[in-house]
Amino acid sequence: MSARPGGARARAFDLALTLGSGQFFRYWPLDGGYVIAARGKVFFVRQNDFRLEFSGIAPAALRRFFALDDRSVDSLAVSVEDPKLRGIIRRYPGLRLLRQDPWECLLAFVCSTFSNIPRIRRLLDSICRTYGTPVSFRGQTWYEVPRPGRLGDERGLRRLGAGFRARYLAEAARVVTREHLASLAPKSYAQTRRALLELPGVGEKVADCVSLFAYGHREAFPVDTWIRRVMRRWYCGRSATDREIEQYAHDHFGPQAGLAQQYLYVYVRENWRQRGY
DNA sequence: GGCCAGGTCCAAT
């Protein structure tokens, strides 16, 4: 494996903020940067001001994963008049939506259901350590995300602490291939969402997360407990249903609703946190 | 110890 160091410029990109924004879990701080396991690779990225140093990944793949050519932050700021959202965008410059591998993203967000971020990371790590391929990198051993066929059965997954998700994970891994998921890439948001909803353990929230974080469907607006909380308080009223929240997001945030969702998520997690994470 | 966690599924309206 070649680990040739590279460099890239990334204006208005905040590596730490983006990695820590709850859309991705397989990263670890090291040497002032991060080791990242994604898109079937283990690689390193460090940000100094607007310069990105990296190794273990090709420049084109890096640009794709971090969506460095993406200008949608600007388009969101221009198109949304909402003063609260505009304020949040100003406060968190450099937040971006990643372009994750669909299978890796699906695995992560099936693990995420009815859980919390520290535990999601722990479960994913156990799964990858148990079923993934070990990789030596920067003097340590890391683990790639296992392909669907490499995942263990329900029993094995339950032993890793997956809980009721063990059955979802095992069955999803059985019915899905990376190729099948790749075949959804050219399809519309509606088609992709519908296909994802067929999978065990995938409801509307997870389907929207995968649509947004892997397939790049920016109109997807995942509604979790935090988004529900902030949308009800600020926009839709105490008793708003998820359907009403989605409708509001569609009408007011438009085709970039997903990025608006990510800003709102970061904001509420940092400002409404009741616990130490 | 009790409450909550980036929900989903299924049964009963």
Place this chain on the structure above:
DNA sequence: ATTGGACATGGC
């Protein structure tokens, strides 16, 4: 089409 409860486990 909507609603309520069960679900495994662990962090705080």
